[in-house]
Structure formats: C-alpha cells, structure tokens
Amino acid sequence: MTQNKLRLGVNIDHVATVRNARGGAYPDPVRAAKLAEEAGADGITAHLREDRRHITDADIDRLMEALTVPLNFEMAATEEMQKIALRHKPHAVCIVPEKREERTTEGGLEVAREENRLAHYIAPLRDAGCRVSIFIAADRKQIEAAHRIGAEVIELHTGAYCDYHAEARFEDRDRELDALREMSAYAHSLGLEVHAGHGLTYDTVKPVAAFPEVKELNIGHFLIGEAVFRGLTPAVQKMRRMMDEARER
Ligand SMILES: CC(=O)[C@@H](O)[C@H](O)COP(=O)(O)O
Ligand SMILES: NCC(=O)COP(=O)(O)O
Secondary structure: OOOOEEEEEEEEHHHHHHHHHHOOOOOOOHHHHHHHHHHHEEEEEOOOOOOOOOOHHHHHHHHHHHHOEEEEEEOOHHHHHHHHHHOOOOOOOEEOOOOOOOOOOOOOOOHHHHHHHHHHHHHHHHHHEEEEEEEEEOOHHHHHHHHHOOOEEEEOOOOOHHHHHHHHOOOHHHHHEEEEEEEHHHHHOOOOEEEEEOOOOOOHHHHOOOOOOOOEEEEEEHHHHHHHOOOOHHHHHHHHHHHHHHHHO
C-alpha cells in the first residue's frame, strides 16, 4: 500500500433502506459490509439517523462485532448519539447535520455558529479514542471552525458537485469542483485530514479522487444501486479501480 493511497469507505445505509421497506431482516447491511470489505473497501460507513429510517441501533451493534475494517459512524450532534458512540467507541465518528424532513443530507454542518457547543460535544468522543470528523461544505469559514474545535478530520460534501453534473449544469459543477479542490488543499495546510463524499458515482469520482490531499472517499447510495445491476463485489471493485487510476495520474 503506497502512502498516497486513497481509502474507500463504503456506506451501506441503503441496504437497510431496502430491508426496511418490508420490515424484516433481508437484505442484511452487515452482510453487504462484509462483502464490501472483501471487495476492497478500506472502511465501512453507516449513518444512524435520529428517525432510524435506514440503519438501526442493532445494525451498529452487529457492525461493531463483525467488521475487520474501521467503522465510520455518522451521526447528528445529539446527546442520544453521543451516548451510543461512547458505548461503541468506533474508529471514527463523523458529525453530520440532520433535518428530519430532508430526503438526504442536504448541506454541511454549521460549525462556525455552533463552535462552543460542538467543541464541548466532540471532546469526550476524542477522549474515548474516536477520530472525530466533521461533514462540511467546501467553505473556508467552516473549515477554520472545524480546526478550532479540535476535529482531526473534515469530510467535504460533494453532493452539489454531483447534482450539477447530473443536471448537466457544467459551469456550476466546475465551480463546485474548484471550491472542493481549493478547500481540500486549505484544510490539509491546517493539518486536517481531508475526506470527501456524498452522491459520488463512476461519472463523478475521478476528479475528486485526483485531489492529492484527499485521503478517503465515502460512497454509498450509488454503489448499492449499482449492485442491483452488476452485484456489490464488482460494483465496489470498479469504484476502487477508478479511484486508483485517478490517483496514479
Ligand atoms: C452524511 C452522508 O452523506 C451520508 O450519511 C449519506 O447521506 C447517507 O445517508 P442519507 O442518504 O440518509 O442522507
Ligand atoms: N458521507 C457520505 C457517505 O457516507 C455516502 O454518501 P452517498 O454516496 O450515500 O450519497
């Protein structure tokens, strides 16, 4: 493994979405996580939403038992989630914004306006040995605030970049990509580890994977969708390959 290798975190939330459509145990997100591991994922990401619309508490218990790669536990900055994280002490905790009525995570966390609260919130997680990551927009003000509160990692929200690509709004897409590039370099210069994710696909992954400061991409919804057509193992393997190709250039 080279030092500049880009890690792939596979988010298995939407295996749970399909399972929950019928209320049973199938398909099992933990089985998907193990397959993703075997296919080359360097980590697994799961988002325990406050409304438990996909991943459940029992899924987190089982992932902690079953995984041999690190778990990146995404959660809102609530007291309930902090207790759960402190009970499990996953490798990484990624603090994300959550709105009950949203369809998916719409934006980045507002760190600058909540600096004091978030600094106190993440301190026990850090003390427990979790790497604390903050999911934010490519915005200098938010990056600086994440740095000041003591986060070790930021994850840049790539959703707008991917949406603009899908809508063929290429000027807007390229502007977003420039902001992601510039802010990855800036966050890295402050000593933050830089991750990125949300909405990435085979069509959008390479430009982001090519940023030398980015250490990890977290990708879920597209891979689970693609698994319907080609199977999860080939879907993950192809993403892994594309990330490596982008990095070699
Ligand atoms: C924070 C984030 O980007 C992921 O958690 C992703 O959004 C999957 O969860 P949802 O699809 O429920 O937003
Ligand atoms: N943090 C981003 C993530 O985990 C995956 O997002 P998506 O690929 O499911 O949109």
